[in-house]
Amino acid sequence: MLYYWPHTYPDEILYSVIARYLKISGSRGPKHLLHNLFDRKSISATLDLPSGLKHLIYNLEMFAKDVEMILADNTLFPYYQSFLTPTKVEKVRHSMLSKSGDIHTLIGINAGIFPAGKSPKYCHLCVKEDKSQNISPYLRRTHQIPSIQICTQHNIYLLELDKSRVHFNKHEFLFLEDHLDQFSLIEQNESIEYLNICKDIEKLLKGKQNPFDADDP
Ligand SMILES: [Zn+2]
Known part of the structure; x- marks a missing residue:
């Protein structure tokens, strides 16, 4: 307890x-x-x-x-x-x-410590706001969605953990504030549509829609 x-x-x-x-x-x-x-x-x-x-x-x-x-x-x-x-x-x-x-x-996805495309990400303006409110910067769930590269609140690209600059074993938890300078800006996708796609993807966190209407065979 x-x-x-x-x-x-x-x-x-x-x-x-x-x-x-x-x-x-x-x-x-x-x-x-x-x-x-x-x-x-x-x-x-x-x-x-x-x-x-x-x-x-x-x-x-x-x-x-x-x-x-x-x-x-x-x-x-x-x-x-x-x-x-x-x-x-x-x-x-x-x-x-x-x-x-x-x-x-x-479910057929890579496991391990932060596999490709699943490293922790943060938005530097979200972190700035956290600090201005005396909050320890934290990892937002929406930023951790594998296909999300943009903070849709600030319309800017996220920073992703640079795994070559930090070494963890699989039982250690990354406390964001201690590792802010070990993240790098994600390669930018310049598509105008991409921001809207990210917003649509984020909606999946709030909905229960399932595209499958049949169970496993
Ligand atoms: Zn943000």
């Missing part, structure tokens, strides 16, 4: 909240702190589709957190849900709640 848990900021991804918890608690990934959260010492630091959520919610009982709310508001589950059949959606959901670590294999 935890007696402290950080505030979750608007559009903050769960990974970022955990990174702040570990930072405030003294380190970015000591095993005993991870054990406090997930009842095990070897959880993978997964940005998009974390697992072990049922244990996390149990340990956050006194903060009135709800696992469905975290799935819907603080992970990329709603985004991937839009592209999966109902059977796979349920399998992914089950894996995220349990301790299963095979979620990415299940």
Whole structure:
């Protein structure tokens, strides 16, 4: 049972909240702190589709957190849900709640520490606003969608973690404020349509639409 848990900021991804918890608690990934959260010492630091959520919610009982709310508001589950059949959606959901670590294999996307196209991203104007409000800069969920390269709030390109400048093991959580200068501007896509496409993609986080009307054969 935890007696402290950080505030979750608007559009903050769960990974970022955990990174702040570990930072405030003294380190970015000591095993005993991870054990406090997930009842095990070897959880993978997964940005998009974390697992072990049922244990996390149990340990956050006194903060009135709800696992469905975290799935819907603080992970990329709603985004991937839009592209999966109902059977796979349920399998992914089950894996995220349990301790299963095979979620990415299940839906056919690369796993590992920040695989290609899935490195953490941030908008430098969002970070500037965070700092002006005395908020520790945090990772927005909408910026972590794999195909998103623009902050649609500020209409500017995002910066992406330069993996050649930082070395993590798979159990460490990146606390954004400590690594701001290790991000590089994403290669720019000059298409005028691209901004509107990003805005449409972001809507998938808020909707439940599934393009599949039939289950797996
Ligand atoms: Zn921004």
